[in-house]
Amino acid sequence: MEYALEERIGNPDLFTGRNEEMTYFLKWINDIKERKSQSTALLARRKTGKTAILERLFNITFFKNDGVIPFYYEIKENEMWVGDFCQDFFLTFLYQYIAFKSRKTNYLDRDKRNSLKEAKQAAINEGLDHLTGVIENVEYSLRYKRVDMLWNTVREAPKTIAKSQGEFIVQMIDEFQFLNAMIFRDKDMKIPAKDLAGGYLSSAESKIAPLLISGSWVGWLMSELNSMLPNRFKYEYLENMPQDEALEMLYKYSRFFEVPVTEETAYLIIKISEGSPFYTSSILRSRYKHKDLTSVKGLTDTLDFETLDNRGNIKSTWMEYVNTAFSKVNDRNAKRIVLHLFKYKDRELTRKEILDQLKLEMTDEELEKKLEALVKGDIINQGQTHFDFRCVRDNIFDKVFRGVYQKEIEHFDVKDIGREYAKSFEKLKRQYRRLQGKYHSQKGYFAEYLILDQLTYRAGKNNALFTAVTRYLPGDFNFCEYSRVWRYDSSPEYSRNFSVDIFARAVRAEDYSIIGEVKSREVKKFSKEEAVTFERKFAEVRKHENIERAVGFIYSRCGFTADAEEYCKEKGIACSDDERWINFC
Secondary structure, eight states, X not given: OOOSSOOTTSSGGGOOOOHHHHHHHHHHHHGGGGTOOOOEEEEOOTTSSHHHHHHHHHHHHHHHOSSOEEEEEEOOSSOEEHHHHHHHHHHHHHHHHHHHHHTOGGGGOGGGTTOHHHHHHHHHHTTOGGGHXXXXXXXXXXXXXXXXXXXXXXXXXXXXXXXXXXXXXXXXXXXXTHHHHSEESSTTSOSBOTTTXXXXXXXXXXXXXXXXXXXXXXXXXXXXXXXXXXTSOEEEEOOOOOHHHHHHHHHHHHHHTTOOOOHHHHHHHHHHHTTOHHHHHHHHTOOOTTOOTTSHHHHHHHHHHHHHSTTOHHXXXXXXXXXXXXXXXXSHHHHHHHHHHHTTTTSOEEHHHHHHHHTOOSOHHHHHHHHHHHHHTTSEEEOSSTTEEEEOOOTTHHHHHHHHHHXXXXXXXTHHHHHHHHHHHHHHHHHHHHHHHHTTSTTSXXXXXXXXXXXXXXXXXXXXXXXXXSBSOOTTOOOOOEEEEEEEEOOTTSSSOOEEEEEEEESSTTSOEEEEEEEOOSSOOBOHHHHHHHHHHHHHHHHHHTOSSEEEEEEETTOBXXXXXXXXXXXXXXXXXXXXXXXXX
């Protein structure tokens, strides 16, 4: 897939998983053409992948070119005069619109977003004269500093243009909570424009240009939406990744950033991070000088650094939330409340329980305001009712918070945090060993990734061994150097989504690329029906990737049914059930 908008994730291949969310939102975007989609807010804390999802949705929608025009804008966490903000917002929309209509991605260059005159000329050059009227309206409002008129014009521009042209536009606005907080009515930044978000009261109901907004300050954004835009947005929460996606991300980052892990430490990282892409990435990319993720002690020391050291990415990110919340409720009682809720991870506490158990000398109304501020700052969570509250259910945040504040409130040795990690890992190691027993081999659980490693580092150097343990390879086949070795997921722009476990693209055209499937099941043999399905996916990958020389490969730990074996032999699909594929040589 091509990428019109440069994605901040860096290498596009680092985008991992989020299959359920991408499927949902791609359908949501497609449903705009039938006026089915309601404006939606995507909610999750920082560094969980919201921006990556929005940018990828923009790129897929842009290149799919199937009747919906994408618009993406991020509201920055820095102060701006409303005139500058409106012009930047409007020019971003204009140039993305012109780029989509003309199919010229050079219009997305950031340097182009500084001149309405140039934008008007670009629209004329591309035969989009219908844009000139709205551009002139913006020019007039800017010239005479009619800021309310200006905001109304630029905010409504996507809907206005969609309506006039019989088109559909999806508006993706990232970090929506900063709209009221960071934009000012005066150039001296003294008078906040506190009601800009309220302008979407009507706009958010549009079915031809609905909004998909995001916010990484969940409590703050929900407070804004509930007070200024009630019932205008559906809420979608970005949860942690399921284990298979988290595992794929871990191995992908491990290879990309050249940070080795073992099967055991990979399992421990996935479990302790609970599928959080932020925690997984922070551990793999930690600045800890003695980082060693191939041993349990090395992993424990790295987590200690990330949790307790001011240079740790995990600690510094969480402290942004803590410092923001405590700037409003910075007192000993607020810290006591948070620490107390950590002791009840398995249930919610009522305001009365908090008052009584901590013997707080304040009224219920005073406590309610304090708790609401902590919820808005994402330090605690609202319970099932407005009378109930609970801690953030997280394996790591409580250790960050306690490492900073618990010694101040009660007797506490910060070194206990490291001991708690060690204790957690001992418990997880016992689970891991039971898992090894279940699969009769420690190499069964992550078989897919072990085979990817074999192809990357060992198969070419041990060609005789790996060809000997693999049946039905072409006579002239040799394992070789590969430019890419990873899973293959079809781009969502294709009509049918599918994936294969192995895609090893040969560097040289005369060598064979490998497209493969891995099954590490305990008892069920690979069936003929599965072989037929794999053959179809094999053909699609070859077609989409324009590969002439490729071999299909199936690894099944439990072997193959007789008719599957015969089918693979007939079709020239290489097969193996030899465990040397998942044992390091």
